[in-house]
Amino acid sequence: MLLSFSVALAQDYPARPITLVVQFSAGTTTDIIARRLADEVSKILGQPVVCINKTGGGGSVGVAEILRSKPDGYTIGCVNMPALSIIPHMQNLPYDPLKDIAHICVIQPYEYGIYVKGDAPWNSLKDLADYARKNPGKVIYGSPGVGTTNHIIMARIGQEEKLNWKHVPYRGDGEIIPAMLGGHVHAASGSPVAVVPQVKAGKLKVLVITSKDRWAYLPEVPTLLEGGYKFFQSSYLSLGAPAGIPEAIQKKLEATFAKVIQNPAIKEEFQKKLYATLGYQSGAEYAKYIKEQYAYYRDFLKEHNIKQ
CATH class of the missing domain: 3.40.190.150 (Bordetella uptake gene, domain 1)
Incomplete structure (x- = not known):
């Protein structure tokens, strides 16, 4: 019944x-x-x-x-x-x-990569990490919130590279990207849906893919794994x-x-x-x-x- x-x-x-x-x-x-x-x-x-x-x-x-x-x-x-x-x-x-x-x-x-402003002086994760190491407390990274994998991957990289950088949570790429373009955030991990159009417009650039595999949309950008890291974002x-x-x-x-x-x-x-x-x-x-x-x-x- x-x-x-x-x-x-x-x-x-x-x-x-x-x-x-x-x-x-x-x-x-x-x-x-x-x-x-x-x-x-x-x-x-x-x-x-x-x-x-x-x-x-x-x-x-x-x-x-x-x-x-x-x-x-x-x-x-x-x-x-x-x-x-x-x-x-x-x-x-x-x-x-x-x-x-x-x-x-x-x-x-989800697919992820670490992105920065298009005219930022860093062209690789190593560049960004070196700068953050030499300028403790100055680099700010954004995420969609505490406990998201976007937050976790940046915190994990910070631990691995012994970086003192600051985390500021937002409500997603829709808030992070304008903050970045306005100079309030230096880096973030985001998805191609929001990031790739901005890359094609020259406003952002992707330093490294944090997913397991390269993006088909930006195939030239290497992955964390290719850079020798033992973890990735999923x-x-x-x-x-x-x-x-x-x-x-x-x-x-x-x-x-x-x-x-x-x-x-x-x-x-x-x-x-x-x-x-x-x-x-x-x-x-x-x-x-x-x-x-x-x-x-x-x-x-x-x-x-x-x-x-």
Whole structure:
């Protein structure tokens, strides 16, 4: 009886617009990708998917908004991996990152690189590190928030190179880039969606790719691993809903987003126009990964004494 009711519920779903919470500000990688996917999903479901931005806390404010919502499938949202696996070890949050979320699917692995102003005097990470070492306390790096992998990678490089540089959290690349162009931030780790257009305009330059592999969009820029470092930056953008969402509705959402994410024409569009590489992974697979990462970062943060 419950199964048939759930199936019937999914057949009628959605009967009204769906809210998609975006946990970073307008103009960020997450925001741009979410709005484009929402347009395509709306066409399939026959109802608008309306994006709203709920920013702060390195993504945790938006995730909290998603998870406190009614689990009926009408509020879903973007989730960055650190909001589930890193930030809970650094801040008191109003949600349980392992119990309060239903994972819909992975949208993409984030790609990252360290960028600086286009006319900055540094052309490599070594240049930047040497300057920061000779000028303790003067170099400021930005991030989308405490506990994001953007923060963690810069802190880790600082430890490795014995740098005294300052961290200033923002609400995403949409705030960091103007701050950098205005001379308030010297460096940051960011994604190609926001950074590459500014590089092509000559306003920014990328010193090193902090992801595992080089960017297809700037293939000449080397990776941290190629530079001899033993670590790299890794994170994912996924979709989540409050725990307790009817299983049939969760499956319908996953199947719909998967169809869009795996569409060859849309994947090509994202690559060529948005500088983003889509990569679907099931919600069930990702739930297991998050549990592993949660345990990993609990120990990692203690070992490296990374706090703020």
